[in-house]
Amino acid sequence: MGRLGSRSRYIPSGDCQRLKRCVAAQSTCKPKAYSFGSALGVDASEPMVQFATKTYGSERLRFRVADIGSAAAAAQIGLTFHRVVSLFCLHWVQNQRAALQNIHDLLVPGGEAILIFIASNKIYPMYEKVAAMPRWKEYMGDWRAFITPYQGVSDPAGEFGRCAQTAGLDVRDVTAPESTFVYRSRAELEAALAAVSPFMMRVPERDRRDFIRDCAQEVIRIVGVDDKGAVTSQYQLIVAHLARRN
Numbered sequence: 001m002g003r004l005g006s007r008s009r010y011i012p013s014g015d016c017q018r019l020k021r022c023v024a025a026q027s028t029c030k031p032k033a034y035s036f037g038s039a040l041g042v043d044a045s046e047p048m049v050q051f052a053t054k055t056y057g058s059e060r061l062r063f064r065v066a067d068i069g070s071a072a073a074a075a076q077i078g079l080t081f082h083r084v085v086s087l088f089c090l091h092w093v094q095n096q097r098a099a100l101q102n103i104h105d106l107l108v109p110g111g112e113a114i115l116i117f118i119a120s121n122k123i124y125p126m127y128e129k130v131a132a133m134p135r136w137k138e139y140m141g142d143w144r145a146f147i148t149p150y151q152g153v154s155d156p157a158g159e160f161g162r163c164a165q166t167a168g169l170d171v172r173d174v175t176a177p178e179s180t181f182v183y184r185s186r187a188e189l190e191a192a193l194a195a196v197s198p199f200m201m202r203v204p205e206r207d208r209r210d211f212i213r214d215c216a217q218e219v220i221r222i223v224g225v226d227d228k229g230a231v232t233s234q235y236q237l238i239v240a241h242l243a244r245r246n
């Protein structure tokens with residue numbers, strides 16, 4: 001995030017979900033908001049917005065519910081910003097055109113956006129497998145909506161960049177770096193899956209442990225486990241720096 005003028009605002013989108021991650025994300029945002037302007041955090045989840053408001057809310061740091069993939073989001077927010085920042089959110093938005101149009105409309109002319117999200121992940125086929133299990137299928141009927149729209153796309157950065165240009169955004173830089181994350185044990189894998197599972201809260205509390213165990217089992221079937229019990233997940237990001245043309 002660059003320096004903002006005294007009247008500047010920036011908007012982290014999708015920034016309120018997992019509490020531990022949210023604290024990390026917001027604790028880096030907060031000092032900058034206080035030094036250089038005000039910020040609005042938006043998230044589609046009401047409980048996350050409530051948590052963020054309670055934990056960090058102030059006159060200059062506000063949070064509200066908005067679905068960045070809905071055509072009406074920018075108009076509903078009704079403000080413009082010098083910066084838009086979104087971390088690990090846009091892979092859950094199937095309508096990328098609407099999201100990029102909203103980001104364009106939320107920026108002042110010349111305003112800039114930094115967007116980082118998942119382009120593809122080797123473990124996503126796990127959703128389809130778990131969704132087919134009789135015990136879990138009632139909670140996962142919409143599993144396709146939670147798989148990044150760039151999964152299986154050969155040039156995700158190019159496709160995303162073209163979509164941004166169509167929305168009136170200049171592409172300063174867009175890359176799709178490959179990355180890996182090593183879960184050192186099955187317990188670590190299960191904790192990570194529980195932290196980001198879009199389905200877990202739908203499962204009755206008494207069954208959640210079994211649900212996550214089954215998810216972890218499928219991940220291990222897909223990517224394997226080494227002789228020390230570590231599981232390596234390979235994924236690709238989209239990292240984009242965009243600017244509104246006018």
Ligand SMILES: C[S@@+](CC[C@H](N)C(=O)[O-])C[C@H]1O[C@@H](n2cnc3c(N)ncnc32)[C@H](O)[C@@H]1O
Nearest residue numbers: 014015016017021043044045067068069087089
């Ligand atoms: C994996 S969390 C990332 C949270 C935070 N940005 C971070 O990096 O720790 C993704 C967040 O995106 C939110 N989200 C998902 N779809 C969204 C949408 N269409 N509009 C706004 N937020 C959305 C979820 O509710 C969730 O809080």
